[in-house]
Amino acid sequence: MSMSASGERREHSSHARLVGIFLFTDIEGSTRLWEADAERMQGALAEHDAIIKAAVAANHGEVFKTIGDAFCCFFVDGGDAISAAVEIQLGLASRNWSPLPDLRTRVSIYSGAAATRENDFFGPALNRAARVLAAAHGGQILVSQSVMDGVVALPRGITLRDLGQHRLRDVQQPEYLYQVLHAELQPEFPPLRTLTTTPDHLPKPVSSFVGREREVGQIASMLRQTRLLTLTGAGGTGKTRLALEVARRRRADYGDGAWFVDLSPLLDGGLIAQAAATALGVAWEAGQDISDTLKSYLQSRVVLLVLDNCEHLVDAVARFVSETLSGSAGLTILATSRQALGLPGESTFRVPSMELPAKENRSLTKLRDSDPIRLFVDRAALAQAGFALTQENSETLSRICEELEGIPLAIELAAARVRSMPLEKIAERLDQRFRLLSQSVRGVIPRHQTLRAMIDWSYDLLSEPERLLLQRI
The missing domain is CATH 3.30.70.1230 (Nucleotide cyclase, GGDEF domain)
Structure with missing residues (x-):
């Protein structure tokens, strides 16, 4: 039949x-x-x-x-x-x-x-x-x-x-x-029940990954064609979260797993090899050259290594990556940085902000499917149970996401405020702050102005004890 x-x-x-x-x-x-x-x-x-x-x-x-x-x-x-x-x-x-x-x-x-x-x-x-x-x-x-x-x-x-x-x-x-x-079906599920037991040594996110399916697909496709891919973009655009999501989904392609190295705490580029070795669980003895030990360890392994926050050590990271890739045929590196590493053979992907539908096409269905609205609603529901997109609040939500230029970090910060103030008040406060910044901040690209405004605005809303705690972190 x-x-x-x-x-x-x-x-x-x-x-x-x-x-x-x-x-x-x-x-x-x-x-x-x-x-x-x-x-x-x-x-x-x-x-x-x-x-x-x-x-x-x-x-x-x-x-x-x-x-x-x-x-x-x-x-x-x-x-x-x-x-x-x-x-x-x-x-x-x-x-x-x-x-x-x-x-x-x-x-x-x-x-x-x-x-x-x-x-x-x-x-x-x-x-x-x-x-x-x-x-x-x-x-x-x-x-x-x-x-x-x-x-x-x-x-x-x-x-x-x-x-x-x-x-x-x-x-x-x-x-x-x-x-x-x-859009109307559950998007997130536990790992598949398969025999694929590839090691996962990636940080576990505390919140769900929302949207970005097009970007995930593009990055995953690029990873199949290159051994060095750098995600670039301004702060707050979601480079780290995107890299982690791609690594988590692609880890089955790397027999020895996906591993994560956070470079943001490092002030000395000479410590990059040590940070990578520590993340990979590579042991070394006093007097040994850590770089050589690391290359020897990786030589026979198939690994995806995520190097996060490379921008403040970009020259040192470039040297480390060049030396390590040359001696490790099974190694693929996915880096995040505000600027490319500038190496031969490097592929780059600029992480965009999240986009709203065109103003003339903002039906409730279109907004519900858009990444910035989905992200805001998801994070707002964590702060206020039952929060949802409705016909009544759709225009205000669109305005907030537009003011924040689709920057994921800024959207998450704003969404957390629904616990303490109504949406209209959030939109009003954002309007006031951004008008002020557009006149007073010079020499800073618009996206950075927006993120700085979002952080300043959030800081203004903290109580004195909360501000003191933030300063101590």
Whole structure:
């Protein structure tokens, strides 16, 4: 059995082979739900099944098998399968399953050759689709590279997050996986349940990573082409957070892990090798040349090294990077700096501010999808439970993010103030401060004026004990 591009069903003779798109689903923790309340679960499952069947049929797919609460579906087109997966998750998320917990369904989409027999499919592609499904979390949609190779354009409103290569149980070759993103679906999940146990020696962020999917994709793509990539840009634009996010997502590509070195505390460029060795856990004895010891350690390893805050030691960092890369073929360096290192072979990526939609195109939906608004709302909700973007506050939020020129650090500082003052007051205070600065600060580029104003403004709002504490840090 397969389907034509028009969605017509075609029967195949026994043991025929074809290449298709396979979408698998199952409910995470369904056994526990059945044990807790079998009667209600039976009704919920009927609604769950109806949602999946409708989404598959509406997108030219066909259910060819069900096993308990799991669905196995066939599609001709990868874009149709992705659309169906999103519609499934949106449909399930829109239902009130109370008194049961929410039904958390995971979805995998895989493309490959399969044999057909008696209206069923068999072969490695099906096994791999099942393994990808097992790696996912409830509410998550995973898509293989084999699917994306055949997708010309993603359906409207859908983007991808590059999750890198992962080793799956009983599968010899690693699979390159993506997470499907949509504005109304949960974006963040724990690490995939795969055999990829690449060491992660990166700082754990205290808040979620918001937006920047385009930049993450661009940087990840550049890392595949170069061994030295420097993220440049003004202070507060999010270079460090972006580098950490890319390193976290790409660490599976580096067999010996991703490692982080913060250079901001260093005042002496001669201590860079020692800082890197300490971060990597490289031991050395008194009298040994730390640089030689470090190069010897890295010589046989495949490592991604993040060097953060290079600008105040840029010449010393450039020397360290040049010497270390030349003797370590498996080493890739991702640096952050307000200026490039200026080395041969260096690639650079200037980190932009977050952009609002054009003024004539600021519908509530467009604003909800924009990075600066998403960041403000996310951080404001941490300060004031229940904070959300509404039609009533959308204009004020846009004005605040515009005044802050889309600088992530400034947006986060402003969002934290919703705990103590209304949005209109925040916008008013920003207006006053920036008008003053635009007249009084000379010789400073506009973006730095904005960030300085944001920090000064935040300092003015601190109590005397808080100011004293800040001065002591």
